[in-house]
Amino acid sequence: EAGVAQSPRYKIIEKRQSVAFWCNPISGHATLYWYQQILGQGPKLLIQFQNNGVVDDSQLPKDRFSAERLKGVDSTLKIQPAKLEDSAVYLCASRSVGGGTDTQYFGPGTRLTVL
């Protein structure tokens, strides 16, 4: 079973530029999460999708961040314009429920550096 795929793995941009990240969850996983992990901290949820609908985006800075999951499969997270404090690893995860287990599987992440 293929894992959660993310691209790009690394991105360096200047402040005020825009950037987009892509995520393809594990096949069949209806729930998809985007997290922001700043160095030395735990992951912070930005947005959760259930199929193609948004379940929670209360911590997403909507003035600059947007995300979509149009067909209920892969997802894109965009930042426009980027700020220095957006430098972080952006993690995508998908969730599997069943058989007595409830597990989030994380992708490798995209490391964003804003200069």
Added chain:
Amino acid sequence: QKEVEQNSGPLSVPEGAIASLNCTYSDRVSQSFFWYRQYSGKSPELIMSIYSNGDKEDGRFTAQLNKASQYVSLLIRDSQPSDSATYLCAVRRSGGSYIPTFGRGTSLIVHP
């Protein structure tokens, strides 16, 4: 008050010892508790989940939950250098959107 608190460490233990990692949480309606391991530069990986008070064992790992004290811990027996990583505690409310809240993690160093 932070929702999920962990000592950032580092916690240093010798090889073969028991490593004890602790986590406290503030939301009394939390129902699901998870421990993730994160190697440097890698993404988190689930190693244990626990939902009921008491102990849950899986190989060298034991998770302990005390809801009355709002405390969850992870014990690693016979610690190996390969266990050196950051251990993240995550807590989730029952029902709703199933969103976990993560602590900042505890760095564990197992030295030979």
